Amino acid sequence: MANSNIACIIAEHVTMHFDGKMLFSVQHLSFSQADVIYLQGDNGSGKSTLMKLLAGLSIASEGSITAHGFEKSHWWRKDGLVGKALYLHQHPYLFDGSVKYNLTFAAKQASKNKQLLTKRVEQAIEMAQLGHLLDNSASNLSGGERQRLAMARAWIIQPTLLMLDEPTSNMDKPSQLLVLDMIKQLKEEGTGLLLSSHQACGLTSLCNKHWFITNKQIKVSDDAPHNSDQTLLTTMELNYAN
Amino acid sequence: MSEGWLSLLQQAFSLLLSFDHDVWSIINISFSVSFAALLITLIPSLALGFVLAFTQFRGRWLVTNLVQTLQSIPTVVIGLLVYLLLTRNGVLGDLKWLFTQKGMILGQMLICAPVLIALSQAAFSSVDRRAWETARTLGVAWPKAVYVLCRELRVPLLLAVIAAFSRILTEVGCSMMVGGNIMNVTRNIPTAIALETSKGDFAQAIALGLVLLILALILNFTLGTLRGKAVPRSH
Numbered sequence: 468m469a470n471s472n473i474a475c476i477i478a479e480h481v482t483m484h485f486d487g488k489m490l491f492s493v494q495h496l497s498f499s500q501a502d503v504i505y506l507q508g509d510n511g512s513g514k515s516t517l518m519k520l521l522a523g524l525s526i527a528s529e530g531s532i533t534a535h536g537f538e539k540s541h542w543w544r545k546d547g548l549v550g551k552a553l554y555l556h557q558h559p560y561l562f563d564g565s566v567k568y569n570l571t572f573a574a575k576q577a578s579k580n581k582q583l584l585t586k587r588v589e590q591a592i593e594m595a596q597l598g599h600l601l602d603n604s605a606s607n608l609s610g611g612e613r614q615r616l617a618m619a620r621a622w623i624i625q626p627t628l629l630m631l632d633e634p635t636s637n638m639d640k641p642s643q644l645l646v647l648d649m650i651k652q653l654k655e656e657g658t659g660l661l662l663s664s665h666q667a668c669g670l671t672s673l674c675n676k677h678w679f680i681t682n683k684q685i686k687v688s689d690d691a692p693h694n695s696d697q698t699l700l701t702t703m704e705l706n707y708a709n
Numbered sequence: 710m711s712e713g714w715l716s717l718l719q720q721a722f723s724l725l726l727s728f729d730h731d732v733w734s735i736i737n738i739s740f741s742v743s744f745a746a747l748l749i750t751l752i753p754s755l756a757l758g759f760v761l762a763f764t765q766f767r768g769r770w771l772v773t774n775l776v777q778t779l780q781s782i783p784t785v786v787i788g789l790l791v792y793l794l795l796t797r798n799g800v801l802g803d804l805k806w807l808f809t810q811k812g813m814i815l816g817q818m819l820i821c822a823p824v825l826i827a828l829s830q831a832a833f834s835s836v837d838r839r840a841w842e843t844a845r846t847l848g849v850a851w852p853k854a855v856y857v858l859c860r861e862l863r864v865p866l867l868l869a870v871i872a873a874f875s876r877i878l879t880e881v882g883c884s885m886m887v888g889g890n891i892m893n894v895t896r897n898i899p900t901a902i903a904l905e906t907s908k909g910d911f912a913q914a915i916a917l918g919l920v921l922l923i924l925a926l927i928l929n930f931t932l933g934t935l936r937g938k939a940v941p942r943s944h
C-alpha cells in the first residue's frame with residue numbers, strides 16, 4: 468500500500484489542545500498525492516488548525532506528523548514538514564507590493580527552468596484573470612480578487628500537496644469557476660488536495676475522500692461526500708457556466 | 710534686531726557654503742561617530758528585537774522592561790556611566806578611550822541600542838503572523854523568511870533606525886562628558902552648538918543647527934515617500 472513514489476503526509480496519534488482544552492484528536496490520517504479530500508466540520512471545530520498542523524506551521528500538542536516520499540531538499544535546509552504541503556489561508560495574506568510582485572515572489576520559490584516559469588506566471592494571470600490588476604497594489608484588491616491572487620500564487624508553485632481553506636468563500640460564481648479550473652488542472656498535474664468549504668460548491672464533486680470533524684474526532688471515509696443539495700448546486704453551477 | 714538675525718543667518722550660510730574648515734570638521738566628526746555607533750548596534754539590536762517579539766523565554770519580561778527603562782535614561786547619566794567605566798581607574802580604563810571618538814561611539818551605542826531594540830520589537834510584534842506562515846509554506850527557507858518579514862515591515866523598521874540615529878546625532882550630555890568637546894577630535898554638532906552659544910558666537914551655532922534641520926527635513930520627506938499614499942484599509 469505504501470508506495471514510495473507517492474508523496475504523503477502521515478499524522479499518528481495527534482491531539483491538539485488550546486489552553487488546556489482539547490480541540491480534536493485523531494489516531495491516523497494520511498494525505499497523499501492521489502487524494503482529493505473534502506474536510507468538513509462546524510465553525511470552530513478545528514479545520515484551519517488541522518491544516519496548519521499538516522503544513523508544519525504549528526506544532527501538535529501530542530503525536531507526530533511526518534512527510535514521506537518527497538524529493539530531498541538541499542542538505543543545508545532542514546525544514547522538516549514546512550513547505551511540503553502548501554497551505555492557503557482562509558483569509559489569504561498578500562505581500563506588500565503589486566499583484567505582479569506577489570506572483571513573481573511565488574515564481575522565485577519554484578526552482579524550475581526560468582522560461583517555463585515565465586510561461587507559468589503568464590498562464591496563471593490568464594487563468595485567474597488578473598491581467599487588468601497586475602500593477603495594482605495587492606492591499607487594494609477586493610476579497611474575491613485576493614483569493615484569486617492567492618490561488619494563482621499557489622498554482623504557480625505547482626505543489627505536491629495543496630490545502631485550500633475555504634478557497635471560494637468570497638467568490639461569485641464566475642470566480643469560483645476560474646478557481647475550479649485551476650484546481651482541476653493542478654490535480655491532473657499530480658497535486659494532492661485537501662479542501663475545506665462550508666458551501667457545497669463545484670469543488671466538492673472533485674473529492675474522493677471525506678474527513679469529518681465531529682465530537683472532537685476526525686472521521687475518515689473513503690467515499691465521496693454525497694449530499695442532495697450539493698448535487699443540486701453543482702448542476703446549477705454547470706448551467707451557469709454554459 | 711531683525712537685521713541682526715538676517716546677518717547671522719547670512720554668516721551661517723556662508724560658513725557652510727564656503728566649506729569653513731572648523732564647521733565641516735565638526736559636522737564630519739558628528740556623522741562619523743554616530744554612523745559608527747549605529748552600524749555596530751544595528752544588526753544585533755534588530756535581532757534582539759526580533760527574538761523578543763517572537764519567542765517566549767524566561768526573563769523575556771525582564772529584558773523588555775529593562776530595555777524600555779534604558780530608553781528613558783537621560784543621556785548625561787549614560788555619559789556618567791561611560792565616564793566611570795573609561796576613567797583611568799575604571800573597569801575599561803586600560804583602553805584609554807576617555808576623550809576619544811571611540812569613547813563617544815561606546816556611549817552612543819548605549820543610547821542607540823535600547824531605542825532600536827524597543828522600536829523594532831514593537832514593529833515585529835505588529836506583524837501579521839500570516840506573513841511568516843505564507844512565506845514559509847510557499848517554500849521560503851527561514852533566513853529568507855526573516856528578510857521577507859523585514860521587507861513587509863520596512864516602514865516601521867526604518868522609522869526605528871531614523872529615531873535611533875537622530876537621538877544619538879543630537880544628544881549633548883554623553884558626548885560632552887565622554888568626548889570632552891576637543892576641537893578636531895571630539896567636538897561634534899551638539900557640543901559645538903552648546904559651546905558657541907555660551908560664547909555668544911551664534912553664526913557657527915546657527916550653521917550647525919541648520920545642518921541638523923536640513924537633515925531632519927530630508928529624512929522625513931524620504932520616509933514620507935516611502936510610506937507612499939498607503940492608507941489603512943479593512944478587509
Ligand SMILES: Nc1ncnc2c1ncn2[C@@H]1O[C@H](COP(=O)(O)OP(=O)(O)OP(=O)(O)O)[C@@H](O)[C@H]1O
Nearest residue numbers: 485486490508509510511512513514515516517557
Ligand atoms: N492560537 C490559538 N490559540 C487559542 N485558541 C485557538 C488558536 N487557534 C485556534 N484556536 C481555537 O481553536 C478552535 C478552532 O479554530 P479553527 O480556526 O481551526 O476553526 P475552523 O474549523 O477553521 O473554523 P471556521 O469554520 O470558522 O473556519 C477555535 O475555537 C479557536 O478559538
Ligand SMILES: [Mg+2]
Nearest residue numbers: 514515557632
Ligand atoms: Mg477555518
